[in-house]
Amino acid sequence: MERTRTRLHTMQMQLRLVIKLGDKMRNRNLKGTETKNKLAKLMEAVETLSDKNIKTYPKGGWTALKLMFLMSYLETIYIPIIRGYTSPFNESYYIDLFAGSGINDIDGTEMAGSPMISAIFANPPFDKMILVEKDQETRNSLKICMEEVAPENTWILENKGREQPDCNKVIGEITEFIDHKDGQEGRSHYLAFIDPEGMELNWETLEKLLQKKGDLIVLFDTTGVLRNLKMAKREDRGFPEKFDRFYGDRGWFKAENAEDLLKIYMEKIGIYRDIVESIKIKKDKGGSFYYHLIFATIKTKSGSPWMKGVYAIKNKIEKNYGESVERSLMVLSNKNADLLGWFEEEEGSQRKLDSF
DSSP states (O other), X not given: OHHHHHHHHHHHHHHHHHXXXXXXXXXXXXXXXXXXXXXXXXXXXXXXXXXXXXXXXXXXXXXXXXXXXXXXHIIIIIHHHHTSTTOSOSXXXXXXXXXXXXXXXXXXXXXXXXXXXXXXXOSSOOSEEEEOOOOHXXXXXXXXXXXXXXXXXXXXXXXXXXBOOXXXXXXXXXXXXXXXXXXXXXXXXXXXXEOXXXXXXXXXXXXXXXXXXXXXXXXXXXXXXXXXXXXHHTTOTTHHHHHHHHHSXXXXXXXOSHHHHHHHHHHHHTTTXXXXXXXXXXXXXXXXXXXXXXXXXOOOTTOOTTHHHHHHHHHHHHXXXXXXXXHHHHHHTTSOOOHHHHTOOOTTOSOOGGGO
């Protein structure tokens, strides 16, 4: 009798495991189909816009890697929780302080930029997409692109008289909007993607965002900042002041190398965020030129197990430059829609709602 009960218990355990694995495979296949549909929609939008004289700039293959990080984080972690039906947040916003035209020319191929990716991969959509682009011609192209993918919830900041919408000057307008909405609607959350060409982002601007509830993905041009460090320490005209604006103080002066510069910057972000992680992206196969994506978020009550997903893509980006770029380009061009394989979800990797 005891052996019979043991066998029955074992069979029940095996059956539950089979059912669980079956559900997981079905969910993965369903998710894979949804992702493929989004990528197809993204490519369709780019093709539709191809004859509308969109202003683009040539970008290297490494650009695909930072876009993959954004896409993967949106698809597998941020949107399922922050925009889920049982989310503790009333509203969510996407903020892009260097939005560009909406389309990138990556190694001769036109691909969607960060605003279009965020518009299509956010489902449910963000309540507001707040985009800043200083250059007038580029901003006109951005308007055309966003009209194609998110005409109703996009806010592109415009000139104030003759003054162009520099992110360092309009940040107060953005944070006031968040404060006003918080007062009306309750809790809000944002995802900020900040992708400057160099050191255009003032620390004061970033700090104002850090004082609000949200996640940030910030590009730190590591070799570019290092290249300017010698001139700043020699007190060449304008460079010390440039570093002061970028770092917010003279803490940069003690830096001796690229790692120091990055560490100082991340420590300042760490004043406002529990988790500050860097992802090194090489601009060439030799790795002599590189930048970092800085990901910043809060630590959750459950110990932030969802960070396993972030570490997974970090490892894939950093381990193999050539393979990572090629795979990213294939996903972004919808030639291989295995985004879930690229950003594998591990057991317990998502944020839990009671963590906030």
